[in-house]
Structures are given as structure tokens and as C-alpha cells.
Amino acid sequence: MPRGAVEGLLATVGSAAVGGLYLWIINGEGEGELGSSRVLFIAACIFVSAGLSLVGALLPDPWARLVLRATAACMLVVLTLLGAMSIGILLLIPTLLSLRSTAHATLDVPRSAAWPIVAGTAVMDVAVVALGVASTS
Numbered sequence: 001m002p003r004g005a006v007e008g009l010l011a012t013v014g015s016a017a018v019g020g021l022y023l024w025i026i027n028g029e030g031e032g033e034l035g036s037s038r039v040l041f042i043a044a045c046i047f048v049s050a051g052l053s054l055v056g057a058l059l060p061d062p063w064a065r066l067v068l069r070a071t072a073a074c075m076l077v078v079l080t081l082l083g084a085m086s087i088g089i090l091l092l093i094p095t096l097l098s099l100r101s102t103a104h105a106t107l108d109v110p111r112s113a114a115w116p117i118v119a120g121t122a123v124m125d126v127a128v129v130a131l132g133v134a135s136t137s
Contacts, residue, residue: 001058002065004104007097008057008072012050014094015076019046022087038136042079045129046091049075053098062108069105070118073098074125082129 023043027034049072056068076095080088106114 002060002062002105003107004069004101005057007104008053008069008101011072011076011094011098011101012053012057014097015046015050015053015072015091018087018090018094019043019050021090022046036137038133041132041136042083042087045075045079045132049079049098053094053101056105057101062105066102066105066109066114066117067121069098069102070121071125073102074118074122075129077122078125078129082133 023034023039026039033039052068052072052075056065056072059065059068073095076091076098080091080095082088083091102118106118109117
């Protein structure tokens, strides 16, 4: 198993659990918000992060592993900060695990290339979430 795979798998399980809990809570409120495009966008981001963490934990290629883990971790950071007073609290543990998994992945590629990749994924994730939240209601 690649370095940091256990943290990546735990982040996957935690993120998927929080995503499911998020949808369950929204559905339980009974206000019809489950069909809201913003709720579905946030849930999709959480589940995509879980999927990226899963694939990134198992891939043998260090470059692909770094890109996938960094994308998942940065997306979770953005969602944790965005929902800090609600769902973000529950995302904190999976986010920290995903960041640790990403840190392990940076050790398998040259340092001069690793951090620009992480920074690039962070910018991309902030843009995706900002555009998604701005265009949903």
C-alpha cells in the first residue's frame, strides 16, 4: 500500500459518512430543500472528495496519487471553512486525514513539483466551489 493510504481511506469513509448525514439531516428538516441545487452541489462536492480520496489512496502512480489526494484535501478544506458553523465541524476530521494523506503523497515526488501541484489544486477547488455556490440557490 502506498504511503498515507490508510489516512486516505479513513478520509474516504469519513467524508462519505458526513455527506450521507448531510443529506439525511436536510431531508429530515422537511422544508423541501433536498432538491435545492445548492444542497445537491455541496453534497456532490463532498462525495467527489470521498471518491478522489479513495482512488488516490490506492493508485500506484505517485503523480496521479498526489493530484487526486491534493484535490480531495483542498476541496474538503474549502467545504470545512465554508460550512464552519454547520457541516464543516463534521468535516474537520476527514479533512485533517486527507491533508495528512496528501502530505505523505508529496514525499513520493520531487519537492520542487509537489507544492505547485498542491497550490494549483487549491486554487482550482476554491474556484469550483465559489462558482458553484454563486450559481446555485
